Amino acid sequence: MSDDKESKTEAASEKKISDAVAQGNTPFSREAPVFASIMGLLVFLVFVVRDQGAAFVRRLTLLLEQPRNFSVETSPDAKRLVHALALEMGRFLLPVLVILLVAGIAASIFQNAPRIVFDRIQPQWSRISPASGWKRIFSTQGFVEFGKSLFKFLAIGGMSFMVLRADRYEIVDAMFVDPIGLPEFLLTLSVRLISAVSVATIALVAGDLVWSRLRWQRDLRMSRQELKDEFKQLEGDPLVKARLRSLAQDRLRKQMMAAVPRATMILANPTHYAIALRYDQSESDAPVVLAKGADLIALRIREIAERNRIEVVVDKALTRAMYDHVEINQAIPAEFYRAVANLLVYVMTRKRR
Structure with missing residues (x-):
């Protein structure tokens, strides 16, 4: 296998690249949709929560401060209460779901044009095979994924620690202040944390985009024999073409x-x-x-x-x-x-x- 990889020293031809794209084999970074989701969550906190959060809290306050106004003596009453709470929660969370969905799709489209490839969704034993999974874990790609996970853990943990450490006095004081200002404080702290996380992952996303494309190009590399075989398929076998040319010349000579x-x-x-x-x-x-x-x-x-x-x-x-x-x-x-x-x-x- 190593000899086979070493023999593949030539860049992939246009035909092999087009065939790979047609089969759904395209360079894809998994970190880009994650980063896009983080940015979408940040947009949600900054532009949506401030407006809808206050109204959502007021509605919940009625339930928490005046529970006697809601009758739950029978099963239909309890269903209506649960339905009302679910409706309020859905109204509040629907924008964030839409934003995260749009951000993830946009990140995927940014990397490659969308296409439907049924071969990619067909069941394959190698995807659930323990032996194949073990090889993937201890392969070069497996070590790269482990390195990315370790980097995310250290970077996100470090940035979060720095933000929380800088606001440690405000966090302690929040337990003794008026609860009315608590939602605003939590929102501000969440925005700072997510902003720090997004900054920490920018370098990771940029590196993963470059790495995924380089790895894709490396996997598509061809040997010289493969290039010759492909040329024969596209242009025809030179021996056959020479034979046909010889037959045509003989026919012309006889004429x-x-x-x-x-x-x-x-x-x-x-x-x-x-x-x-x-x-x-x-x-x-x-x-x-x-x-x-x-x-x-x-x-x-x-x-x-x-x-x-x-x-x-x-x-x-x-x-x-x-x-x-x-x-x-x-x-x-x-x-x-x-x-x-x-x-x-x-x-x-x-x-x-």
């Missing part, structure tokens, strides 16, 4: 050789290059290239031409110049009209004689 007997003349140089030209005013206004080739193919073209009594004209300069500028089954370029026309006149004159 050329079959068309050589229809040529009017053959331009040669004298053995390295050969071009088969056909000129018929009823078919085309300019000579058309039926075949061309070099070395062995050129010799083969000349052999077929001699067998079919087709005139072979040796012109080294013209043949070499035309070879790179003409295409099979196409008319010759205009710059060669005059030179080829003179040769055609020469060939046709010889045929008449």
Whole structure:
């Protein structure tokens, strides 16, 4: 396994990254939603509790100070009382639930676009296997999670200790002051504690975001053989492509050789290059290239031409110049009209004689 990991030295390809994202394998920091929830709780305490908290306390005061006004002699009376208390508690806690939910979803969307992947929710034995769980605990990721938990414990505990230690005299005095001011004091103390906790976790969240992305990229790394195999899948096997290209060239070569007997003349140089030209005013206004080739193919073209009594004209300069500028089954370029026309006149004159 270690050798397999060491061989994966190449960065993941675009295809592997897109496949991983499609399967739900994306970099995700678990600390980011926790931090977002802490910030949402802080927003709730600062902007919601001050307004709704006072009204909530007044309603509860009626129950605590005047319990005789609520009749609980029968079971329906008790149900109505419980229903009323639950309604007041729900009205007070609903904003914090909404804020925490929105904060957690926003933190997740900030890291990755939401997508539905059914493969991620299918049951897998490795998730409940004791052996797999034991390996995860003592893996690199397990040690990292332990380090993050230890850091959170020390940082949050230290910041909370500092805040409580600074307000220790006010906390003691709160037991002897008017209870009316106690909710405001508790709210202020809670805001300070949560603010300190959020400051302590900022560095942890930033580090975890970077670590989760680096670990994700490391897990997706590929070996050179995997890159070659993927390239073969995308572009096709080079051996197969070479074989297909060879078959196509053979087919084209056979078609050329079959068309050589229809040529009017053959331009040669004298053995390295050969071009088969056909000129018929009823078919085309300019000579058309039926075949061309070099070395062995050129010799083969000349052999077929001699067998079919087709005139072979040796012109080294013209043949070499035309070879790179003409295409099979196409008319010759205009710059060669005059030179080829003179040769055609020469060939046709010889045929008449």
